[in-house]
Amino acid sequence: AQTVTQSQPEMSVQEAETVTLSCTYDTSESDYYLFWYKQPPSRQMILVIRQEAYKQQNATENRFSVNFQKAAKSFSLKISDSQLGDAAMYFCAYRSPTGGGADGLTFGKGTHLIIQP
Amino acid sequence: DTGVSQNPRHKITKRGQNVTFRCDPISEHNRLYWYRQTLGQGPEFLTYFQNEAQLEKSRLLSDRFSAERPKGSFSTLEIQRTEQGDSAMYLCASSLTETGNSPLHFGNGTRLTVT
Numbered sequence: 001a002q003t004v005t006q007s008q009p010e011m012s013v014q015e016a017e018t019v020t021l022s023c024t025y026d027t028s029e030s031d032y033y034l035f036w037y038k039q040p041p042s043r044q045m046i047l048v049i050r051q052e053a054y055k056q057q058n059a060t061e062n063r064f065s066v067n068f069q070k071a072a073k074s075f076s077l078k079i080s081d082s083q084l085g086d087a088a089m090y091f092c093a094y095r096s097p098t099g100g101g102a103d104g105l106t107f108g109k110g111t112h113l114i115i116q117p
Numbered sequence: 118d119t120g121v122s123q124n125p126r127h128k129i130t131k132r133g134q135n136v137t138f139r140c141d142p143i144s145e146h147n148r149l150y151w152y153r154q155t156l157g158q159g160p161e162f163l164t165y166f167q168n169e170a171q172l173e174k175s176r177l178l179s180d181r182f183s184a185e186r187p188k189g190s191f192s193t194l195e196i197q198r199t200e201q202g203d204s205a206m207y208l209c210a211s212s213l214t215e216t217g218n219s220p221l222h223f224g225n226g227t228r229l230t231v232t
Binding site for chain 1: 120121150157158159160161162208220221222223224225226
């Protein structure tokens, strides 16, 4: 079974600065998908960014980018120009190619991101 | 796209009572997932449907839990004889295709408190 580890329970960053959230995973599969989801307080979980393991190029979505290191099984999220609205729990998630069931989406425990004004 | 809708948002019940939650997925999504999230943890998979067929259930889903998705549209999750350990946020998610790249779209969740 796959496991996802987020070693930073909480991170704090000054507004407009850059922060990197760490994620490592364990899998025996060669092809898979990785996601970062954001969950603001009392609000629904939304997709931030996704990465296909077969792609070497790191995904980027506006201020959000990832550093995907397949050999190291590492998938960190970089948030540039942090904004107050970025404050939330961030979850790293792994999904197998079949996309179903328990092998479908495995989440880490999350990192609580605090934005200091 | 009206998003995934879950009702109720909050449910407080006494131990031993039965509760039922409802999830309305995005209309064209054929996959529907139920997850449970406790405080300080990431969501944990409970079960999922491909259209109306329930294809997999987690070991977390005890005999007191049952889920249905009649006609492949909305889904219900029922918990019988609730216990305090059932207190959690229950999340529903849906996705469009079977490929792993299709992201899950989550609802706002139903927060259950068992007293």
